[in-house]
Amino acid sequence: MEQVSAPATPGRRILAIALPSLAIDRIRRRERSRSAAPDDRPLGVVSNVRGLLRLTAVDARAVAAGCQAGAALGEARGICPELRVEPADEHGDASALDAIADWCDRYTPLVGLDGPAGLALDVTGCAHFFGGEKALADDLVTRLAAQGFCARVAVAGTMGTARALAWFTPGGVAALGEEAARVGELPIGALRIPDDARLGLTRAGLRTVAAVAARGRTELAARFGASLVTRLDETLGTIDPPISPRRPAPSRMVERRFAEPLAQTEAALAVLRALGLSLGRRLELSGEGIRRAEAAFFRTDGGVARIAIGLGAPTRDPDLLLRLFRERIDALADPLDPGFGFDMIRLSAPEAEPLLPEERDFRADEREIAARDLDELVDRLSAREGRGRVLRAFARDAHRPEAEAELSSAQGSRAVVWAPLRPEGEPPRRPLRLFARPEAVDVLAEVPDGPPIRFVWRRAVHRVARAEGPERVALEWWRVDEAPLTRDYFRVEDEAGARFWLFRDGLFVREVRHPRWYLHGLFA
Template identity: 40%
Template sequence: MRRRFCRPPRLDLPSLFPEGSGEALPAVHKVASLGTPRRVLALLFPRLPVERLRHPGPLAIWAAQGSRRIVLSLSPEAEAAGLEPGQALADAQAILPDIILVPEDPAADVALLDRLALWALRFTPLVGVVGANGLLLDITGVEHLFGGEAALREAVLDRLARMGLSAVAAVAGHAGTALALVRTGWNGLVPTGEEEAAVAPLPLAALNLEPTLMGVLHGLGLRDIGSVAAQPRPGLVRRFGPALARALDEALGRAARPITPIRPPPDMAAAHDFADPVVTREGIEAALDALLVDLCRALREAGRGARRMLLRAHRVDGDVQEIAIGTGLASRDPKHITRLFHEKLERLEPDCGFERIVLEAPRTDPLTGVQEGLGTTGRTERREELAQLLDRLAQRVPVWRLAPRASHWPERAMARVSAFGTVEVPDGWAPRPRPVRLLRRPPILQVMAQVPDGPPFRLRLGRIWHRVLRAEEAERIEPEWWRDTPDRLPRDYYQVELDSGARLWVCRAGPMGPDARWVLHGHLP
């Protein structure tokens, strides 16, 4: 088992997630400098819909395009029999009568690609999805952890092959260049600075243009990227629009193509690789303990504490499982974080075993001014103990507190806020006797009241009439003109005590009369 720690950078810097090689690796990896040339690995899955089904023998995925049914994806056995993507489904059946036909399922294909993107986080924390069957991995600064770019590329392809997936992989200095290469089936590495020479001979299909635009360019005798790039740029933009110029610049490495990550890189992370897959709860807990020691030490050195932590377990078969915990206050206490993870570890399903476990701190906050080991004041200690108790409760049930809001209406006067947030009291706000809990759907009451605008002396609760022993004067609440509609009626609230001993908070909307509406808004203590 090899243990490593890394502190990945923000989106504009390369990220470092090591993958195991046979060599001993240092415990801490430093971020590549800003001057490091950017390197991107593009992956394209040409048979993703077919390989998702894992069905042996000739298989075809088809889709309806208008009144036609077209073959979208084919298994290697079907292609060996002479079938081609884009072929009419009837022709495919005539050539290979025994072929198995399955309609397309775009949602399932997207879900598989998303799982592959999550799986690719084992190589770098900056992974993006491109189109319906492509991935972009920013591998800047991590290639040396795998023995170089070529070894990293081979490791990715080898693991995908073991998962039953075929892929085309290319490494270049620009995302657009790597994508253009894999779209034409090109495998390999392009040295930095040689992007234009590598892309110029490629056909226009590498640019992923609209079929109509490609037909026009072919009609003009322009059949490769180099010939199109050699044309005067103003004429291209004027005739074909800026999209063609942008696609050319991205492919040639003259313009950067941004990578939209599936999730922002974490502030800090630590990882374990296992020579033998871990299948027991004890092994997972031991790995978590070791990762927490490394991560909390790095947080302490940086003067920060984690507000959220994510445990990601990579299974041998390519499945990726995640569990997350959150803390109300920034924390770097391994014992406390271990307790938060303890019950959630039951959700992990090792099955054939985990070969890699990663612990990330996606969100951290400054945590300074606490000198650990020298003791804390009683007030600070009680605050930390309360925060840890609320953290443990929050893993099971929602935890929140009430805060006053600037409103006279009872249902607007309080709001749920974080249990750890600072509560600000609005100017002029003063607490009044209110029920502990307002009824969400106040039941309508039948009331006998003194006139005009007097308190009730009898009311019907359920099927029983009750006599009112005591009632306080009405509390008038007017509509909030800046928020309510003009037709909203004022309310009169009464605190009443019944002969049964119950104390109620009843409300009358509008003036006294046959149209007055009485409701029960809550029970008083």
């Protein structure tokens, strides 16, 4: 389905990154990390194209030797016998692109993927933090080169224009008013159209974007389809395709950059506390508190470590945040490694909620103190073990015993008040713990509707000395989509004094001819 593009937004600035040698750079980077003396022979990446092995990427040495992307492997080896090849790895290239996109969060939180070897960053309102758009682009290219990736970067008012300039020019910043002129000089390959459409335009003598734009839109759509017109307008900047950010932008965030990288984890945590204090002050102005926090540690070698925590109640306490982050870091399978140092640390609040001042009595009773201590314990356990592993039972509006409670995250929940099932002083009507699934038993009863007088469970015979019941349990009337049987529960005690909770599944004759019996729990 064709994606609908919006008209260009005035004042919007998009930075496009082209990584034409991503596969080669990834392989070279991997080899440098594994060996002190990497192989410097010409390198090519090969893949199976319609049953024939072809080069899909080559490095500068292979190009100098006469090889080029798209050539058959046998032909390339005849030209350059010392050529070595690596199989194409789309998954590895995608992982490398994802890692670069994570690292690009240091410039803007709005980072989107743009094809298998490109990225798009919305830098509207961000460039002045880096000294302007040109300084930002130069800094990005320099830092990526230090990591081993060759990149071309272009900044323009729309994504289509920036993409075309990044892939088909040396890059740079396109000022407002000159974008269409710069794009018009590009070859028609910048339109990203199918091969048959490109061949048709070439045969018609249209070799540049400006030449195609000079023709009427109706004529182009009739001959090559509406998609060509859409691509042309995107490239010229008339319409602007949206960027789909990989990560949602946080509502609040603070960060700190360092002239010299931090090589100690404790120093990084001290900075994190200071950021928590700064973020808390900002949230205080809006009357909000943090419900979910994320710390991002950007390393100089391009690695990014992200650590997220959740809280049961909104807070602005930096010491509490630091304690929870420490719990989370201590529980990591891979410890937080500064490597060559962190050059930026960011603290963001993806989730914030209103936090209003509350009055507290100096003579707080034991219940309030215990509730606060329990909430802090739940937060610490959730940070260490994970939110989904610290659970609490909640009551449900259901008749079946196994459906009356459900386990959910204990974070952010308050103690559940359960309705009493028996008057005070009476023995329990139901076991405290039920089997995960009721277990079938063989029962002998005096009458079909009566309690059992003997039953066999797990090959052991139990003779009933006493029995109480039945307690009839039927399905909720509103659940018309299901038709389970009515249950009659009995509390029975055998001759040895052991107490059991059994039920007959189905009413005799009215629902089933021969009801089955199950054991659902044991009384302690």
